[in-house]
Amino acid sequence: MKKQVLLMGSSGSIGKSTLDVIRCFPDLFAVSGLTVNSNTGVLLEQIAEFSPRVVAVRDAFQAEEIAKHLPPGITLYKGDEGLRQIAAETEYDIFLGAMVGFAGLSPTIEAIKRGKRIALANKETLVVAGELITGLCKQYNAELLPVDSEHSAIFQCLVGESSSNVRQLIITASGGPFYNLPKEQFSSITLQQALNHPTWKMGSKITIDSATLMNKGLEVIEARWLFGFPKEQISVVVHPQSIIHSMVEFIDGSIKAQLSTPDMKLPIQYALAYPDRIPAGHVTTNFPLIAQLTFFEPDTSKFECLNLAFQALHAGGTAPCILNASNEEAVSRFLRGEISFTKIPYIINKALDLIPLCHAPGMDDIFDCDREVRLAVNSF
Amino acid sequence: MKKQVLLMGSSGSIGKSTLDVIRCFPDLFAVSGLTVNSNTGVLLEQIAEFSPRVVAVRDAFQAEEIAKHLPPGITLYKGDEGLRQIAAETEYDIFLGAMVGFAGLSPTIEAIKRGKRIALANKETLVVAGELITGLCKQYNAELLPVDSEHSAIFQCLVGESSSNVRQLIITASGGPFYNLPKEQFSSITLQQALNHPTWKMGSKITIDSATLMNKGLEVIEARWLFGFPKEQISVVVHPQSIIHSMVEFIDGSIKAQLSTPDMKLPIQYALAYPDRIPAGHVTTNFPLIAQLTFFEPDTSKFECLNLAFQALHAGGTAPCILNASNEEAVSRFLRGEISFTKIPYIINKALDLIPLCHAPGMDDIFDCDREVRLAVNSF
Numbered sequence: 218m219k220k221q222v223l224l225m226g227s228s229g230s231i232g233k234s235t236l237d238v239i240r241c242f243p244d245l246f247a248v249s250g251l252t253v254n255s256n257t258g259v260l261l262e263q264i265a266e267f268s269p270r271v272v273a274v275r276d277a278f279q280a281e282e283i284a285k286h287l288p289p290g291i292t293l294y295k296g297d298e299g300l301r302q303i304a305a306e307t308e309y310d311i312f313l314g315a316m317v318g319f320a321g322l323s324p325t326i327e328a329i330k331r332g333k334r335i336a337l338a339n340k341e342t343l344v345v346a347g348e349l350i351t352g353l354c355k356q357y358n359a360e361l362l363p364v365d366s367e368h369s370a371i372f373q374c375l376v377g378e379s380s381s382n383v384r385q386l387i388i389t390a391s392g393g394p395f396y397n398l399p400k401e402q403f404s405s406i407t408l409q410q411a412l413n414h415p416t417w418k419m420g421s422k423i424t425i426d427s428a429t430l431m432n433k434g435l436e437v438i439e440a441r442w443l444f445g446f447p448k449e450q451i452s453v454v455v456h457p458q459s460i461i462h463s464m465v466e467f468i469d470g471s472i473k474a475q476l477s478t479p480d481m482k483l484p485i486q487y488a489l490a491y492p493d494r495i496p497a498g499h500v501t502t503n504f505p506l507i508a509q510l511t512f513f514e515p516d517t518s519k520f521e522c523l524n525l526a527f528q529a530l531h532a533g534g535t536a537p538c539i540l541n542a543s544n545e546e547a548v549s550r551f552l553r554g555e556i557s558f559t560k561i562p563y564i565i566n567k568a569l570d571l572i573p574l575c576h577a578p579g580m581d582d583i584f585d586c587d588r589e590v591r592l593a594v595n596s597f
Numbered sequence: 598m599k600k601q602v603l604l605m606g607s608s609g610s611i612g613k614s615t616l617d618v619i620r621c622f623p624d625l626f627a628v629s630g631l632t633v634n635s636n637t638g639v640l641l642e643q644i645a646e647f648s649p650r651v652v653a654v655r656d657a658f659q660a661e662e663i664a665k666h667l668p669p670g671i672t673l674y675k676g677d678e679g680l681r682q683i684a685a686e687t688e689y690d691i692f693l694g695a696m697v698g699f700a701g702l703s704p705t706i707e708a709i710k711r712g713k714r715i716a717l718a719n720k721e722t723l724v725v726a727g728e729l730i731t732g733l734c735k736q737y738n739a740e741l742l743p744v745d746s747e748h749s750a751i752f753q754c755l756v757g758e759s760s761s762n763v764r765q766l767i768i769t770a771s772g773g774p775f776y777n778l779p780k781e782q783f784s785s786i787t788l789q790q791a792l793n794h795p796t797w798k799m800g801s802k803i804t805i806d807s808a809t810l811m812n813k814g815l816e817v818i819e820a821r822w823l824f825g826f827p828k829e830q831i832s833v834v835v836h837p838q839s840i841i842h843s844m845v846e847f848i849d850g851s852i853k854a855q856l857s858t859p860d861m862k863l864p865i866q867y868a869l870a871y872p873d874r875i876p877a878g879h880v881t882t883n884f885p886l887i888a889q890l891t892f893f894e895p896d897t898s899k900f901e902c903l904n905l906a907f908q909a910l911h912a913g914g915t916a917p918c919i920l921n922a923s924n925e926e927a928v929s930r931f932l933r934g935e936i937s938f939t940k941i942p943y944i945i946n947k948a949l950d951l952i953p954l955c956h957a958p959g960m961d962d963i964f965d966c967d968r969e970v971r972l973a974v975n976s977f
Contacts, residue, residue, distance in 0.1 A: 373851060377757015382874040387884065454884045461854075469870075470863055470880025471753060474841075474854045483850055490849075494762040500850025504767065504834040510890040 220489065221249035221308065225300065225324055226315035227263055228256035230419045231338040231364065234481040235313055235489075236263060242486075242495060249309040252300055252324075254317070257283040264288065271307045273299040275320065297323065304328045311489060313364070314339040317422050318545050319587050322346060326580070329359040336488035338364035340439045341545075345538040346583045347442025361443065362488040367436050368443055369484030370462035370475035375444070378467065386440055387464040387472070389456040390433040390515060391415060396455060400519045406558035408551065415457070425548045426522075429561055430515065434526020435544075438537050441530060448530045453523065455513040460502075478502045521562035529569060534576040535586040536569060542590035543568035543597075564597045600869065601629035601688065605680065605704055606695035607643055608636035610799045611718040611744065614861040615693055615869075616643060622866075622875060629689040632680055632704075634697070637663040644668065651687045653679040655700065677703065684708045691869060693744070694719040697802050698925050699967050702726060706960070709739040716868035718744035720819045721925075725918040726963045727822025741823065742868040747816050748823055749864030750842035750855035755824070758847065766820055767844040767852070769836040770895060771795060773808040776835060780899045786938035788931065795837070805928045806902075809941055810895065814906020815924075818917050821910060828910045833903065835893040840882075858882045901942035909949060914956040915966040916949060922970035923948035923977075944977045 222239060226232045232253075239246045248267040253260045255276035260283065264272060272287070273294035274280035280295040287293060294303045297320065304312060304324035312328035313336045314321050321339030328335055330353065337343065343350055354361045363369050367388050375383070394413050395406065411428040412421060419427070426432035437451050462484075464474040477483055483500045517524045522544070529540035547564040550556045556564075568590055575582045602619060606612045612633075619626045628647040633640045635656035640663065644652060652667070653674035654660035660675035667673060674683045677700065684692060684704035692708035693716045694701050701719030708715055709730065717723065723730055734741045743749050747768050755763070774793050775786065791808040792801060799807070806812035817831050842864075844854040857863055863880045897904045902924070909920040927944040930936045936944075948970055955962045 373853065379873075464856075466882070467874050468876040469866055469874040470857055470860070470877055470882065471867065471874070472856045472882055473753065474856060476844075476852045476854060477850055480850070486849055487851065493759075494847050494849040494851070496848040497850055502846070502850065502852055504892045507892050509892075512884045512887050512889075 219245060219247045220310045222246055222311045222313055222489070223250040223304065223307065223309035223328075224248060224313045224315065225252045225304070225321065226254070226317065226339070227251040228253040228259040229315055229317065231315035231481060231485070235315065235485050236267065238482050238486045238489065239267070241497065241499065245495065246489060250303055250307055252294075252303060252316070254320075255279045261286060264291065271303055273303040275300055300324045301327055305331070310334065311336055313485075313488075314342065315364070317420060319345060319541065322583070325350070326353065329353045330357050332357045332359050334360045334362065336362050336364050336485070338485075340365060340435050341541050343439040343442045344435050344541050345587065346580065347438065347537070349578075349580055349583070351442050351445075362491055363439075363443055364484050364488050365436060365439070366479070366481065366484045367463040368440060369487055371440065371444060371465055373475045373487065374463070374465040374473040378465070378473075380445065382467050382469075383446065383450065384466045384468050384470075385450045385452055386444060386446060387466060388433065388436055388440060388451065388453050389459070389461050389463050390430060390453055391427065391459045392455040392457050392513070392515075393428040393430060395428055395519075396457065396513075396516075398519075403519065404557055404559045408554060411551070411558060421552055422545070422548055425551060425561075426544070429522040429558070430520035431522035431526065431544050431561075431565075433515070434523045435541070437523075437526055438530050448527060453515050455515050456510065457513075458507070458510055460507060460510055476502070522565065525562060525565050525569065532569070532574060534574045535578050535582060536574055538578070538583055538586045539568050539572050539574075539590050540565060542587045543594045546591050546594045564594050567597045568594050599625060599627045600690045602626055602691045602693055602869070603630040603684065603687065603689035603708075604628060604693045604695065605632045605684070605701065606634070606697065606719070607631040608633040608639040609695055609697065611695035611861060611865070615695065615865050616647065618862050618866045618869065619647070621877065621879065625875065626869060630683055630687055632674075632683060632696070634700075635659045641666060644671065651683055653683040655680055680704045681707055685711070690714065691716055693865075693868075694722065695744070697721075697800060699725060699922065702963070705730070706733065709733045710737050712737045712739050714740045714742065716742050716744050716865070718865075720745060720815050721921050723819045723822045724815050724921050725967065726960065727818065727917070729958075729960055729963070731822050731825075742871055743819075743823055744864050744868050745816060745819070746859070746861065746864045747843040748820060749867055751820065751824060751845055753855045753867065754843070754845040754853040758845070758853075760825065762847050762849075763826065763830065764846045764848050764850075765830045765832055766824060766826060767846060768813065768816055768820060768831065768833050769839070769841050769843050770810060770813040770833055771807065771839045772835040772837050772893070772895075773810060775808055775899075776837065776893075776896075778899075783899065784937055784939045788934060791931070791938060801932055802925070802928055805931060805941075806924070809902040809938070810900035811902035811906065811924050811941075811945075813895070814903045815921070817903075817906055818910050828907060833895050835895050836890065837893075838887070838890055840887060840890055856882070902945065905942060905945050905949060912949070912954060914954045915958050915962060916954055918958070918963050918966045919948050919952050919954075919970050920945060922967045923974045926971050926974045944974050947977045948974050
């Protein structure tokens with residue numbers, strides 16, 4: 218029987234790759250619903266091809282506009298409440314969370330409460346509320362599967378192995394476009410330079426996160442909750458070719474790595490088909506053509522965001538939420554040309570320093586904290 | 598409860614590494630028996646440290662010599678028949694087969710017939726009689742675990758995965774000391790050059806096999822029987838650093854690799870402890886220190902032995918036995934300085950060409966074939 222996929226964030230890079238996978242395997246998967254932030258042009262094309270029963274548009278103005286052009290029989294949900302409702306009320310088997318940022322949290326909670334399979338590309342959900350989210354997954358028997366290539370790699374390396382036999386998770390980082398740039402030149406990095414990622418083509422927010430290495434910091438926090446290991450058992454190694462997507466070292470010294478040419482369709486189809494694998498000719502890796510794989514220690518004096526993420530994980534409570542919200546705001550301002558590249562870690566550092574922590578937050582505290590931080594950092 | 602290990606071939610490189618592991622974990626393992634070909638000096642030291650109840654010496658003269666020096670209470674077995682008996686009649690839990698060459702076959706069969714765990718470093722056993730051996734393992738419910746680093750890597754990568762989801766096994770090869778040597782210079786390769794392996798310190802026979810790449814050919818045949826995949830699903834890639842010990846590619850394009858700094862203690866302890874892993878600080882891999890990993894297509898015009906192995910696997914029947922016996926004889930003659938390096942593949946090729954195949958051999962046919970080939974190739 219076909220699995221029905223509710224694809225949250227269908228106009229983004231992960232969303233489009235997910236539809237590529239579904240297009241390749243029409244006997245296995247169908248689209249039950251699609252959501253976008255504001256890109257209704259892309260949404261209309263996707264509706265024509267995949268015939269979902271429900272759609273949601275977060276942006277209120279765009280939602281009103283698209284209402285006039287929808288084919289008959291499709292239900293439209295609007296705004297943040299619409300995203301929550303489409304997850305809470307419509308029919309589907311797999312929730313694929315590919316929204317950007319904190320906005321993914323609320324719909325993900327609804328899907329978890331219905332015991333669905335959660336294929337999560339939206340790492341911010343686990344960053345800000347990892348303990349609560351994994352607790353809810355247990356409570357409602359919802360399956361949480363990573364879509365990030367790094368976490369999919371770790372998940373695959375752990376298949377058939379006992380958690381108690383793990384020495385450490387080793388998350389690989391491409392290092393981004395500035396890995397070899399001297400620290401003195403970081404203050405003059407332009408937006409255009411920062412948007413030019415060497416190996417992955419992604420949305421603008423995650424591309425900036427990759428340039429600051431905050432993306433890797435968020436992934437460390439995400440890994441902590443997905444796999445249940447403390448930060449002492451998570452390390453980061455720079456691997457510019459992005460062929461090894463991550464590794465697990467076991468207590469006997471054996472290391473398993475998952476690798477392939479970089480292609481997001483691979484972790485997406487794995488999360489959709491798990492525990493099976495589906496034959497896919499579109500991902501091939503020719504080893505003799507891979508000239509070399511290299512590895513470096515991350516330079517945290519240049520990439521402060523990585524250290525800030527480890528600090529936030531260590532502090533616990535709402536610290537990762539403060540880290541995430543201040544980062545989202547700082548990156549937005551950098552994308553609008555309002556601040557310099559080096560101001561991003563400055564703002565996050567200040568937010569972590571000045572904004573009081575809640576040590577054992579409930580879900581409401583997380584939402585409150587997120588709002589509070591966004592207001593506060595605008596003046597930083 | 599301690600696992601009792603019968604260590605066949607204790608004076609060799611794998612044998613010594615096995616005793617290193619047992620020495621580290623005296624609560625987990627004990628030595629029930631030790632066997633050597635002829636190195637009774639080393640055997641006496643090992644007896645003093647590990648107190649086995651039984652020992653065997655293959656060489657008749659050395660067996661008589663050591664009889665005078667054995668501590669009381671130790672039973673001595675002698676000759677090829679003694680090796681068979683010690684496997685067939687004494688008490689142990691794990692049979693660790695680290696003998697060199699065809700001589701390993703007969704004792705291994707005895708251990709299989711008793712339903713023991715077979716930790717197999719002696720690849721020739723599976724090369725010459727893979728189909729019969731794996732059939733016997735099923736019949737007698739004996740567990741066959743690889744000790745070769747490459748096959749241990751593949752075994753580990755397959756844990757928790759379904760065989761039907763495998764696209765191919767990718768066996769890595771260091772390439773040996775002559776990987777970059779021009780073909781014209783192969784005829785002047787000296788014994789000393791051939792014995793100087795770049796990454797692994799091993800016995801002389803396997804070191805020559807590594808220099809000709811026959812070792813990799815034998816491993817391809819071994820993999821075919823250990824894991825049950827046809828030769829079309831087994832490939833070889835040269836990886837000079839020997840950090841990635843081998844890989845498995847799945848049908849979705851995902852590849853798993855097992856890696857570590859080269860250390861035979863790792864696959865040995867894995868085979869002893871499986872399905873558990875034992876905490877071992879002696880194997881550590883520091884990724885930032887691994888400057889680079891490189892990969893090349895094997896050059897079969899220079900390394901004919903690799904092609905000959907694939908040909909023998911394709912021909913089936915006793916062809917792998919002919920390949921192995923002619924290789925063992927040719928390598929012996931090269932080690933004695935009687936023939937040149939390039940004469941090794943010449944002899945094997947001639948043996949495969951001239952000696953008639955038995956297409957569906959029984960175990961006796963295998964032993965007959967081995968004897969016949971050894972006699973025949975002496976005149977090649």
